[in-house]
Amino acid sequence: xxxxxxxxxxxxxxxxxxxxxxxxxxEIDAITPVPLAAPHIAGLAALRSRVLTIIDTYAALELGRxxxxxxxxxxxxxxxxxxxxxxxxDVVDVAVIAGEPEPLHAGLARGWTHAALGIVExxxxxxxxxxxxxxxxxxxxxxxxxxx
Amino acid sequence: xxxxxxxxxxxxxxxxxxxxxxxxxxxxxxxxxxxxxxIFRFVHTVKGSCGFLDLPRLERLSHAAEGALAEVREGTRxxxxxxVTGVLLIIDRIGELVEALAAGxxxxxxxxxxxxxxxxxxxxxxxxxxxxxxxxxxxxxxxxAPARSIRLPVELLDRMMAGVSDMVLARNELSRxxxxxxxxxxxxxxxxxxxxxxxxxxxAITRTRMQRIDGLFSxxxxxxxxxxxxxxxxxxxxxxxxxxxxxREMIEMIRDPLTHIVRNAIDHGIEMPxxxxxxxxxxxxxxxVDARQSGNQILIxxxxxxxxxxxxxxxxxxxxxxxxxRERAAAMTRAERLELIFAAGLSTADAVTAISGxxxxxxxxxxxxxxxxxxxxxxxxxxRGCRLTLRVPxxxxxxxxxxxxxxxxxxxxxxxxxxxxxxxxxGSVVVExxxxxxxxxxxxxxxxxxxxxxxxxxxxxxxxxRAILVVVRASSGERYALSVxxxxxxxxxxxxxxAPAIMATGVYAGTTLPDNGRPMLLINPAGVAHVAGxxxxxxxxxxxxxxxxxxxxxxxxxxFRACDGATRAIRLGLVERIEDVAAQAVANVGGRLxxxxxxxxxxxxxxxxxxxxxxxxVRVLLLGDGSSEVAYAIGxxxxxxxxxxxxxxxxxxxxxxxxxxxxxxQVELVDCFWLFAQAGGSNRSTERPLCLFDSDDPWMRDVxxxxxxxAGYRVGYSGDAGDPxxxxxxxxxxxxxxxxxxxxxxxxxxxAADEGHGAAGSIYRYDRRGLIAALAAAQGGR
Numbered sequence: 004x005x006x007x008x009x010x011x012x013x014x015x016x017x018x019x020x021x022x023x024x025x026x027x028x029x030e031i032d033a034i035t036p037v038p039l040a041a042p043h044i045a046g047l048a049a050l051r052s053r054v055l056t057i058i059d060t061y062a063a064l065e066l067g068r069x070x071x072x073x074x075x076x077x078x079x080x081x082x083x084x085x086x087x088x089x090x091x092x093d094v095v096d097v098a099v100i101a102g103e104p105e106p107l108h109a110g111l112a113r114g115w116t117h118a119a120l121g122i123v124e125x126x127x128x129x130x131x132x133x134x135x136x137x138x139x140x141x142x143x144x145x146x147x148x149x150x151x
Numbered sequence: 152x153x154x155x156x157x158x159x160x161x162x163x164x165x166x167x168x169x170x171x172x173x174x175x176x177x178x179x180x181x182x183x184x185x186x187x188x189x190i191f192r193f194v195h196t197v198k199g200s201c202g203f204l205d206l207p208r209l210e211r212l213s214h215a216a217e218g219a220l221a222e223v224r225e226g227t228r229x230x231x232x233x234x235v236t237g238v239l240l241i242i243d244r245i246g247e248l249v250e251a252l253a254a255g256x257x258x259x260x261x262x263x264x265x266x267x268x269x270x271x272x273x274x275x276x277x278x279x280x281x282x283x284x285x286x287x288x289x290x291x292x293x294x295x296a297p298a299r300s301i302r303l304p305v306e307l308l309d310r311m312m313a314g315v316s317d318m319v320l321a322r323n324e325l326s327r328x329x330x331x332x333x334x335x336x337x338x339x340x341x342x343x344x345x346x347x348x349x350x351x352x353x354x355a356i357t358r359t360r361m362q363r364i365d366g367l368f369s370x371x372x373x374x375x376x377x378x379x380x381x382x383x384x385x386x387x388x389x390x391x392x393x394x395x396x397x398x399r400e401m402i403e404m405i406r407d408p409l410t411h412i413v414r415n416a417i418d419h420g421i422e423m424p425x426x427x428x429x430x431x432x433x434x435x436x437x438x439x440v441d442a443r444q445s446g447n448q449i450l451i452x453x454x455x456x457x458x459x460x461x462x463x464x465x466x467x468x469x470x471x472x473x474x475x476x477r478e479r480a481a482a483m484t485r486a487e488r489l490e491l492i493f494a495a496g497l498s499t500a501d502a503v504t505a506i507s508g509x510x511x512x513x514x515x516x517x518x519x520x521x522x523x524x525x526x527x528x529x530x531x532x533x534x535r536g537c538r539l540t541l542r543v544p545x546x547x548x549x550x551x552x553x554x555x556x557x558x559x560x561x562x563x564x565x566x567x568x569x570x571x572x573x574x575x576x577x578g579s580v581v582v583e584x585x586x587x588x589x590x591x592x593x594x595x596x597x598x599x600x601x602x603x604x605x606x607x608x609x610x611x612x613x614x615x616x617r618a619i620l621v622v623v624r625a626s627s628g629e630r631y632a633l634s635v636x637x638x639x640x641x642x643x644x645x646x647x648x649x650a651p652a653i654m655a656t657g658v659y660a661g662t663t664l665p666d667n668g669r670p671m672l673l674i675n676p677a678g679v680a681h682v683a684g685x686x687x688x689x690x691x692x693x694x695x696x697x698x699x700x701x702x703x704x705x706x707x708x709x710x711f712r713a714c715d716g717a718t719r720a721i722r723l724g725l726v727e728r729i730e731d732v733a734a735q736a737v738a739n740v741g742g743r744l745x746x747x748x749x750x751x752x753x754x755x756x757x758x759x760x761x762x763x764x765x766x767x768x769v770r771v772l773l774l775g776d777g778s779s780e781v782a783y784a785i786g787x788x789x790x791x792x793x794x795x796x797x798x799x800x801x802x803x804x805x806x807x808x809x810x811x812x813x814x815x816x817q818v819e820l821v822d823c824f825w826l827f828a829q830a831g832g833s834n835r836s837t838e839r840p841l842c843l844f845d846s847d848d849p850w851m852r853d854v855x856x857x858x859x860x861x862a863g864y865r866v867g868y869s870g871d872a873g874d875p876x877x878x879x880x881x882x883x884x885x886x887x888x889x890x891x892x893x894x895x896x897x898x899x900x901x902x903a904a905d906e907g908h909g910a911a912g913s914i915y916r917y918d919r920r921g922l923i924a925a926l927a928a929a930q931g932g933r
Binding site: 038043047048051 | 316319560606647649652659662663664682
């Protein structure tokens with residue numbers, strides 16, 4: 004089952020996202036802010052004629068704020084018929100990783116725990132596999148850390 | 152009906168094709184339940200459709216086959232060879248009949264009975280004799296008429312639409328790049344050709360999404376019948392305009408509001424037959440449902456001749472329901488009182504019936520219609536009836552909007568929600584602070600100001616005193632002024648729903664991607680009112696009851712700096728859009744300046760030679776009167792004002808209709824009718840029918856005359872000698888019908904946009920389409 008995974012870097016952590024959930028990876032240069040929206044909504048960007056809602060992955064994982072300088076890389080996913088771009092530091096690889104994600108036992112920070120599906124192993128490294136839908140949903144209300 | 156028949160034929164053909172192999176398989180294995188089921192389904196569907204479409208022959212055949220197959224399904228009959236053959240013959244005959252139907256031929260009578268008899272259970276040995284009787288060959292059975300329509304999943308159309316949108320964006324990008332570097336004639340020509348193709352393609356694909364409103368109206372007769380018999384009322388339904396087309400998604404969106412309005416009309420509007428007779432009305436009420444296109448809007452009118460809505464009672468109910476205060480109610484105009492019907496929690500029904508008044512009120516109808524960028528208007532006369540007008544954009548996704556900036560950000564707001572746009576520092580506007588809240592006084596009315604920058608937490612670049620106030624009326628009834636930095640443009644925007652996290656803020660209605668490729672947010676006026684804490688409708692309290700001032704009629708007018716530096720005005724109703732076009736698109740050909748725009752050539756007025764800006768572009772107003780289009784070059788847009796319709800007319804007809812006063816400044820009003828007349832080259836014949844005007848009405852003489860003349864009439868005045876020859880007469884709604892020697896139909900024009908004040912059946916005097924339609928109808932009736 005969905006063995007192909009996209010490996011990206013977020014806050015110096017390698018993460019994996021099931022590739023069949025990923026539509027594409029794009030570079031974003033301009034983001035239209037959305038005032039009053041939740042902190043993890045970075046804004047809007049255009050993907051050809053479609054509008055992407057850009058997610059500040061750092062904020063969604065309660066890690067502060069994603070860097071916003073220069074060209075940004077975003078993983079495009081569709082959730083409930085809406086198109087989102089998850090900001091990542093960079094996309095590292097696409098690789099076949101067999102096996103189901105294993106449950107976590109280590110004490111992760113709350114933001115990570117919320118978004119993580121479990122740990123997968125690739126090239127001898129442990130990666131957190133994240134659920135894009137949970138990243139898009141953002142931090143659980145009332146649990147946002149005041150300062151990361 | 153033709154459309155339904157076409158659909159039936161397409162559907163039957165479509166199912167017959169795969170069925171052919173099923174039939175063969177069933178013949179080999181008559182016990183195969185799955186095959187039996189699919190054949191049964193087919194005849195069952197055909198039978199259902201035939202009953203509806205009044206095709207008795209097909210119905211009888213399919214009914215017989217269905218009956219026999221049902222027995223097999225129940226297990227009371229074995230599918231023997233005779234039965235299988237019989238069913239197959241019937242299916243073949245259905246196919247033949249459908250083909251004959253498609254080709255518009257008559258299939259020879261006879262033979263059906265033998266086919267049906269052949270299904271009767273009986274001796275297996277005698278099936279052969281049927282053949283001869285069963286299939287009388289079609290005389291000159293020509294080639295099967297090729298199918299001219301196919302069915303497509305809507306998703307595919309959506310994908311095509313998205314593809315074309317992508318193409319338009321790519322074209323715009325390319326156009327920008329081409330403008331940056333010096334023009335190469337060949338490349339430009341090729342690019343122009345590409346642009347034309349893209350535009351045509353876009354239009355064609357937009358059309359694929361269009362559907363006749365028939366589909367929506369076809370359910371009405373049944374509904375009206377059921378409802379009226381349930382309520383013991385008599386209702387005659389008159390439906391018109393079913394050929395009007397609109398976006399199929401839009402049809403779905405207005406289905407519920409329309410149903411609700413029709414239910415309301417029958418339940419609350421039309422009286423019991425006895426009551427009607429007591430009121431000297433025919434026992435049967437009339438319900439008219441009417442659709443017509445007006446620009447890029449569709450108007451759907453639902454009018455009944457029932458008891459109408461008593462605005463006094465409405466106000467009492469609203470007061471007792473706590474929706475308005477007694478003081479506020481006393482200050483309300485009739486139109487405002489009628490608006491109360493759209494207030495949440497107010498039902499006119501005294502008793503909750505099963506038909507309506509079940510909590511889904513007119514507020515929901517209005518909210519649903521406004522969500523798709525439409526409006527609902529009501530207009531009623533006690534004892535005479537009630538009319539609701541739905542105005543919806545032709546497509547769901549394209550909304551006329553005003554774009555404006557706050558700080559570095561651009562936003563859009565639906566144009567339908569905008570009442571007017573004024574400058575905070577303008578002559579008739581004073582912005583005061585009451586406590587911490589700013590309040591604007593515009594022509595004597597106090598309107599709360601929502602500082603959008605502050606609300607959204609965006610730093611503004613403009614001193615609040617110099618801001619632009621966009622006066623907005625939200626669907627929930629709140630009226631407030633949105634303070635923004637500057638107004639950018641009027642645009643038709645393709646609006647898509649935003650992600651849930653963005654909608655959760657409550658202040659946005661969706662996202663859009665304008666030509667510059669940067670996403671923009673569409674503001675939801677009701678949401679902003681809610682977040683900002685603006686209350687309706689008591690928030691707008693007249694500062695003084697200056698009735699004369701409030702009732703003064705105004706026409707939205709665009710002020711602009713002309714190419715020669717003068718300030719001019721033009722009636723906004725005719726301005727379709729403001730655009731910057733490449734200076735190269737303008738050429739002096741055929742004795743005048745012309746603009747090549749979107750594949751069309753438009754006469755260009757407003758200047759004698761083009762003065763491009765530093766980007767080598769020219770700003771033009773595109774004016775349309777519904778049939779023709781002209782362009783008018785301008786320097787810049789100054790503002791939009793509501794100005795009096797009067798102006799001091801020029802003696803000679805020409806590009807300037809006259810002079811009007813804006814503040815203290817004298818401004819020339821552009822004569823659009825003259826422009827269109829110049830552009831069109833009207834056909835002047837001596838045999839033009841005569842249209843009579845009321846000689847006492849200067850407005851008709853000065854403003855209306857050119858329109859009527861352009862519509863192919865010559866104009867005379869009542870009391871003139873030509874009276875008996877008149878083809879039509881135009882009167883102001885508030886004047887009595889004069890003694891006439893002719894029997895010419897009379898068109899009544901009213902000054903107010905909303906009908907009321909005893910002006911039923913009249914046309915708003917700036918409703919050009921309505922007027923032209925009435926003129927055309929009058930001419931046709933002769």
